[in-house]
Amino acid sequence: MPPWTEIPQVSPFESLAVKEMRGEASIQESRISIQDVSVHYRKFRAIADVTLDIPTNKVTAIIGPSGCGKSTLLRSMNRMTDLVPGARVTGSIQIDGQDILASSIDVVDIRRRIGMVFQRPNPFPKSIFDNVAYGPRLQGLRGQALQERVERSLKSAALWDEVKDILQQSGLALSGGQQQRLCIARTLAVEPEVILMDEPCSALDPVATLKIEELMRTLTADYTIVIVTHNMQQAARVSDVTAMMMLIEGQKTGTVIEASDTKTIFTKPKDKRTEAYVTGRFG
Amino acid sequence: MSETTRRRPQAFTRGNGAGGFRLAWRKGTNTVMLALCALAVVAGVVPLLWILWYTLRQGIAALTPGFLTSMPTPVGVPGGGIFNSIVGSAITVGLGVLIAAPVGVMAAMFAATRANTPLGLALRFGTDVIAGVPSIIMGIFVYALIVLPQGHFSAFSGGVALAFIMLPIIIRTTEEMLKLVPGSLREASLALGATEWRTSMNVLLPAALSGVVTGVMLAVARAAGEAAPMLFTAFGNPFLSFKLSEPIATLPHTIFVYAISPYEDWRAKAWATALVLIALVLGLNVLARGLTWWRVRKVGSVTR
């Protein structure tokens, strides 16, 4: 094992993985364990008392009417909420036994390990190659290893065949669906463990959407995926586990009211409100 | 143990490019560079504070009662003041505003309503050009234009030079303000049968008025501090004069002349005059800012 891994880390993955290699621990079935998490933006409480388990190597969908805090919940998982001035996250988000909300956690490393794909594709105004290579370059990858990483990522994102001859062209010259797959390739290139997707298909046409949904299923072989979507059919098609979020009665604060495997949520939901939402009675 | 755990060791080796030394290096660089940015701000603010404090200190020391209201005395004679310079600045700047404000506001109205025509584009281009002309060149231009044919320096030429310097400032700020007035206001007025002229004077201009006033204030602040053009136009005058056809003293020109002179008490007076000038200029700037802030609070979002 390389010597630098012996240096004390605060990255939750490394420490547990090291232990696992030595046979001292086992990875839990639940990749992310969210407990009693609330997010406040200054005085406004966006989400409250959310408890949710995100299982490993599966697609978890978070659904609910707009404004109930789905994106906020998602962004708290890779601490993108930190970017909002006045944001406060309470509770604990455990990943492999370590709470990523603790102040001792290295945020930069967390964000590499928990990647994010955004609603509108946001490629950098650089070439396709440089977009995907951006993350690995930060890690110090160069030359042949870098090229291989970029190719692998583009292949995993089902984009390689379409762009392999135009790698030097600007990423912005691609169509919307291609740009989103480029952003996915870019995220894959830093070799995350979890991929968070915030309504990744809402800005795309149906054909592009289908491609990305197929991609999601293939990616579960190696990654844990959490997707926020307002499209219930998509959630039903793509996810293994679904969490239903809704505003608390009479408040502007959202919370998870029910979470279980997708089939149950859509056929025999326990909560009346979930039933009303998935059958289209409102929302 | 499930299927997934057997895959986990793969996951670990996949992610091993990152940690340890390189990450620490990157974070260290991050801290250093961000600290340098904060240091840059200090480097930017310190000169301003130094100038203000030093001018205040030296200026107050040299300030005598009646400084603002008495005439300059010969070198070495105590007392004396800058009354003629104050009057001169008021006259030249006032003349400048008189010329530049109407022309500037009219041109801005043209630019706001006819932005995409050839003349409109040329106007924008022309305004930028004039804004970029160094004030000394403006001074030489007015020298060749007015002083040479007339054969003498004059307050009038000084006012004209300042007008040219103020013009682009007034045009730009007025144009921005006019653009911010909602188009619906204009259409409503025109639909009621008002002519373009009445619409502009009675509806658009009042709506944009405080912005225009702000623009004029900033232009005045700029013009009041210009010494270079005065070297070729107003030229300075040790005596009190109200005539436009004679040379006249102005505050910045007086500061310049006193500052580079070999006389101790003149240099002290330069500080006192500088204090007066900077109080005036900064005061106008703060006032203009305050007006903008007040307007935003009152109306909501009329300005950026």
Added chain:
Amino acid sequence: MTADVHADRRAAPVARKSDAWNHGDPLFRALTTLAAVAVLVLVLAIGAELWRSSILSRQAFGLSFLTTSVWDPVAEVFGALPFLAGTLVTSIVALVIAVPISLGVAIFLSELSPMWLRQPLGFLIELLAAVPSVVYGLWALFAFVPSFVKPVALALNGKLGFLPLFAGPIYGPSRLAASLVLAIMVLPTISAISRDVFRAVPVAQREAALSLGATRWETISQVLVPYGLSGLLGAVILGLGRALGETIAVTMVIGNNLDASASLLHPGYTMASIIANEFAEATSELYIQALIEIGLVLFVFTLVINLIARLLIWRVARGTVSEGRS
């Protein structure tokens, strides 16, 4: 028939701005057009007048005016090369110092500063631009140069004096002093525009970089700066334009000396400062016109520089950074 058509047209409501213009009020059209034309006439007049009033000098020396170094009012031989060089040297040194600091300020104001500090700090930096040049000169002459520039010059001379750039002897006024004062004077210009450029970069770009595990500095230097590069370049060039034309403050601290050495620590001359310094004493027609010709050269310089800067900034404002379909 025609009457009806006309009546219909007159009765149509005013919908587009151009309609209003054509149907509108001749007085308004006349006055505003006149004002617009007056502005353009002014631009042309400046160039024309400078050209006209330097005719003797231009005819006497032609292009060699820009390449010879002899400036002899007595013998009536005039070559402006030292002043060109002096202007370029002081402006470029000023930029070398001002650009990193300005970018640092812009980055701080747009990315790092806490919200409550942003407005007041931004205002303070803007006030730097409001201080009149003559006050800068006064302060520089009696406070800045003795307390700061002279010690720096002595240190430079002490450690690096073997280089011709930092050769002694050291008087008070110098090109270095002028460059430092210019740096302070152009800082607010460059940082204000740069700050706007940074603020115009979409939040999504920052989010993308940070979510890939980049540090804040990596986000700023590898994503934001390249994104806004043409605008930043425009800001720097605009600052250059300001530095080229700055007169009074420079005149007061540069020493106004025809020193031919390459040392930054020696006094020197710029185009603007020689005009300011010698105009009042210029006796002969040729002398005056030679000085005006220097003014013409300065005018053309600043004109070209400002145009390039405006073009770059205008490109950013129009969002030409992103090409292709999205």
